[in-house]
Amino acid sequence: MNTQTLEYIIAIAEEKSISRAADRLLVSQPAISRQLKRIEERLGTKLFLRERGEMILTDAGKIYVNGARSVQSVYEHALEEIRKLEQSGKRRITFIYNNALLPDFSVDILPGFRKLHPNTQISTIDGNASVAKDYLSNGLADLALIATREASHSMLEFMPLRDEELMLALPCSHPAIPAFEKNGVDLTLLQDEPFILNQQNSYFRSLESEILSRCPFTPDILCEIRDLNASSNMVANEKGIAFLPRSVYADADGCRLFSLPEPVIFHVVIAYAKGIVLTGPIRDLIMLLLKNAPQ
CATH class of the missing domain: 3.40.190.10 (Periplasmic binding protein-like II)
Structure with missing residues (x-):
C-alpha cells in the first residue's frame, strides 16, 4: 500500500493545484504529476479536469479521494495504536472486521478473550475485505473476518465461519x-x-x-x-x-x-497471512470466533 500516493492525490484535490500541492508536501511538481499520471493510466479514467486554472475532481476522482481518505484514516489509526502499544508494554492483536458481520464482538467474544489473556490487547479496525487483505498481506494486521466468494487466496489462509x-x-x-x-x-x-x-x-x-x-x-x-x-x-x-x-x-x-x-x-471467513506462526492468543481468539458463530 502506497500511502504517499494517496497523500499526493488528496493534496491536489484540496489545493486544486499540482504546484500548490507540491509546495505543501515539500516535493517536486514533476514527482506529483508522474504519480497522478500513473494512477489515471492504471484506472483508465481521469481523476481531475483543469478548469480556469484549477484542478477539479471528476466523479471518478471524488470516489477515489473519498476512498483515499478512508484508507489514510485507517492507516493513521493503526500507527497511533502501535505507538500506544509501545508505550504500554502490552502485547497486541490487530483484528479487522466489518461490525455488521460481527455485531456482538464486544459482548460475546472480547470479555472471554480478556479472561484468557488479560495482558494482550485487541486493537480492532472497522474495515472491508479489501482493506483487510491489504493489511494482512503487508503484516499490518494479525487477523481479519471478511466476506468473500473465494475458496482460497494466494497470500492468505481462510478458515470458514459461516455462509x-x-x-x-x-x-x-x-x-x-x-x-x-x-x-x-x-x-x-x-x-x-x-x-x-x-x-x-x-x-x-x-x-x-x-x-x-x-x-x-x-x-x-x-x-x-x-x-x-x-x-x-x-x-x-x-x-x-x-x-x-x-x-x-x-x-x-x-x-x-x-x-x-x-x-x-x-462466505464469511477468518483470514490470516500464510506462513505466520499463530500465537496462543491468536489461536484462542479464533476459537472464540468459531464458538460464537451464528448457526
Whole structure:
C-alpha cells in the first residue's frame, strides 16, 4: 500500500493545484504529476479536469479521494495504536472486521478473550475485505473476518465461519411486498426506486453491481454508504431500498428481506497471512470466533 500516493492525490484535490500541492508536501511538481499520471493510466479514467486554472475532481476522482481518505484514516489509526502499544508494554492483536458481520464482538467474544489473556490487547479496525487483505498481506494486521466468494487466496489462509446470503431489503410498508411474497422478487418493479448501495471498491458493492447488471434498467442510486447499519436504518425509514446480509437484519428491524431470483451466496471467513506462526492468543481468539458463530 502506497500511502504517499494517496497523500499526493488528496493534496491536489484540496489545493486544486499540482504546484500548490507540491509546495505543501515539500516535493517536486514533476514527482506529483508522474504519480497522478500513473494512477489515471492504471484506472483508465481521469481523476481531475483543469478548469480556469484549477484542478477539479471528476466523479471518478471524488470516489477515489473519498476512498483515499478512508484508507489514510485507517492507516493513521493503526500507527497511533502501535505507538500506544509501545508505550504500554502490552502485547497486541490487530483484528479487522466489518461490525455488521460481527455485531456482538464486544459482548460475546472480547470479555472471554480478556479472561484468557488479560495482558494482550485487541486493537480492532472497522474495515472491508479489501482493506483487510491489504493489511494482512503487508503484516499490518494479525487477523481479519471478511466476506468473500473465494475458496482460497494466494497470500492468505481462510478458515470458514459461516455462509451468508445477500438479500433485497424493502421497508415493511413497501407496496411490492405482497407481489414478491406470492411470485418472488422481480427487480423490474423497482426501477423507479432509489437504491442505497455500498461504497465503490467494497466487496458488497461488487455483489450489488453483479445483481444490478442483470436488470434491464439503470438504477437510481440515492447514495453510497460504507456502514450496513446505516443502510438498514435508511430502508426502515423508507428512504430507499438496499441489499443486506440475511443473518444481520430481520423483519423486526423495519425491513423485509427477500431472496433474489438468483440467490447471492458468499462466505464469511477468518483470514490470516500464510506462513505466520499463530500465537496462543491468536489461536484462542479464533476459537472464540468459531464458538460464537451464528448457526
